[in-house]
Amino acid sequence: MNIILLGPPGAGKGTQAKRLETEYGLKQISTGDMLRAEVAAASETGQKIKGLLDEGKLVPDEIIIAMIESRIEQPDCAKGFILDGFPRSTSQAVALDDMLQKKKISIDAVILIKVPTEELVQRISQRVGDDGTRRADDKPEVVRSRLEIYESQTKPILPYYEKDGRLKQVDGLQTISDVAHSIDTILNACNN
DSSP states (O other): OEEEEEOOTTSSHHHHHHHHHHHHOOEEEOHHHHHHHHHHHTOHHHHHHHHHHHTTOOOOHHHHHHHHHHHHTSGGGTTOEEEESOOOSHHHHHHHHHHHHHTTOOOOEEEEEEOOHHHHHHHHHTOOOTTSOOOGGGSHHHHHHHHHHIIIIIGGGHHHHHTTTOEEEEETTSOHHHHHHHHHHHHHHHHO
16 A cells, blocks of 8 residues: 655644554655665765755755655565655656556555644644754744745645545544544545
């Protein structure tokens, strides 16, 4: 089973992805983690990525799609994968579908966890890490900026997935267990 989890920062994508990994044997794929790992490995691709990031440029879709293609071929993705917060644009969604189609792989569910902006600001600005500290990007003014970026860049991909019925929406204001139940209901329907 292959899933895309979408939603604004603080919607609970990471929490649900970890649960899906455990309960379904899927592998969470974070493009941010992959990019950081490539840079840390100082590979040829990592050096290109570092140069782009140092210049404040976005990493081209081709590099990200190639990294995802390589990642989903790993043995730990044999039962399926969860793309957490990717794709972030319609061009990435199209490129991802093209790559997966060539591999005869499909996305079983695209799940949007919906949470109103004010709730997200409150959630994120109160978040505390495992070490008891807050992330610098969790300040309310930074959170609002991150949400504006989501609204302008990522939200426009929703019609792409709506047009063929792949987009399913979950109310992110529910308890974590109720969100989990809603997601499981969607996944069970995909399997039948």
